[in-house]
Amino acid sequence: MKTDLERVQILAENWSAEQLLSWAFATYGENVALATGMGIEGMVLTDMAWRINPSLKIFTGDTDFLFPETYDLMDRVEAKYGIKIERLYADLTPEEQEREHGPGLWARDPDQCCSIRKVEPLRRKLATLDAWVTAIRRSQTPERASVRKLNWDAKFGLLKICPLADWTRERVSTYVFDHDVPYNPLHDRNYPSIGCTHCTRAVQPGEDARAGRWSGLGKTECGLHTPEPASLPPLVQLVGAAGDD
Numbered sequence: 453m454k455t456d457l458e459r460v461q462i463l464a465e466n467w468s469a470e471q472l473l474s475w476a477f478a479t480y481g482e483n484v485a486l487a488t489g490m491g492i493e494g495m496v497l498t499d500m501a502w503r504i505n506p507s508l509k510i511f512t513g514d515t516d517f518l519f520p521e522t523y524d525l526m527d528r529v530e531a532k533y534g535i536k537i538e539r540l541y542a543d544l545t546p547e548e549q550e551r552e553h554g555p556g557l558w559a560r561d562p563d564q565c566c567s568i569r570k571v572e573p574l575r576r577k578l579a580t581l582d583a584w585v586t587a588i589r590r591s592q593t594p595e596r597a598s599v600r601k602l603n604w605d606a607k608f609g610l611l612k613i614c615p616l617a618d619w620t621r622e623r624v625s626t627y628v629f630d631h632d633v634p635y636n637p638l639h640d641r642n643y644p645s646i647g648c649t650h651c652t653r654a655v656q657p658g659e660d661a662r663a664g665r666w667s668g669l670g671k672t673e674c675g676l677h678t679p680e681p682a683s684l685p686p687l688v689q690l691v692g693a694a695g696d697d
C-alpha cells in the first residue's frame with residue numbers, strides 16, 4: 453500500500469517545475485526553502501520560484517573560497533528580485549581551518565574540507581526545515597541520474613524537491629535567455645559548473661561539464677546530494693508543522 457507521499461511522488465514526475473514549486477509552497481509554507489550554489493540552474497529556479505512566491509526563502513553556502521564573480525552574482529540577484537539570500541558559513545574561518553588541519557586541506561583531503569565548509573553548515577540549516585528545493589538535474593552526474601522530482605533525503609532527514617530533475621542544459625539556457633535571468637559570467641568562459649576557487653577550473657573542448665570540479669582528485673560531489681532510497685514516510689508526518697502556517 454502506497455503512502456500519500458508516494459502517490460504524490462508518482463504524480464510529481466508528470467508535473468512541470470512550476471507545478472511542483474507551487475505544491476511545495478502550498479504544502480510546506482515557511483518550512484520549505486530553496487538552496488542554490490549560484491549555478492545557472494539555481495538561477496533558473498530562483499527566478500521561477502520568485503514568480504510564484506516573491507517571499508521565498510533562499511540560502512547558499514558561502515565557503516569563503518568562492519569566485520569574486522559568484523559574490524557579485526549574489527548581490528545582483530538580491531537587487532533584481534528584492535530578496536535576501538541567507539549565507540551559510542562554516543564554524544571555522546579559513547585561518548582557523550589552516551591552524552587546525554594544516555594548509556591546503558582542499559588538495560589533501562577535499563572530502564573533509566567540503567564537510568567542514570559545505571555539508572555541516574547545510575546540515576544545521578536543513579534541521580530547521582521540512583523540505584528543501586534544489587536545482588540538480590539527472591543528466592549532470594551519474595550520482596544524480598536516479599533522482600526523482602520528490603525524494604526522501606535520508607542523509608538530512610527531510611524532503612528534497614528537484615523541480616529541474618528532467619531538464620536538459622539546453623532548456624536551462626533557453627529559460628535564462630527568455631526570462632533575462634542573471635547568471636555567473638564565468639559560465640561564458642568555459643566554467644559550466646562553478647564551486648570554490650581552489651577546486652574549479654575551466655573545461656576544455658570535449659570535456660564533461662563537471663570535469664572542472666575537483667579535477668584530478670577523483671571526486672564528483674561535495675556530499676550534499678547522495679542517491680536516495682525509494683521509500684517515503686507518510687505525508688502527514690512531514691507537513692505537521694507546515695500545516696499550522
Ligand code: SF4
Pocket residue numbers: 515517557558561562563565566567569570647648649650651674
Ligand atoms: S570545493 Fe574545495 S575548497 Fe570548497 S569546500 Fe570543497 S574541498 Fe574545500
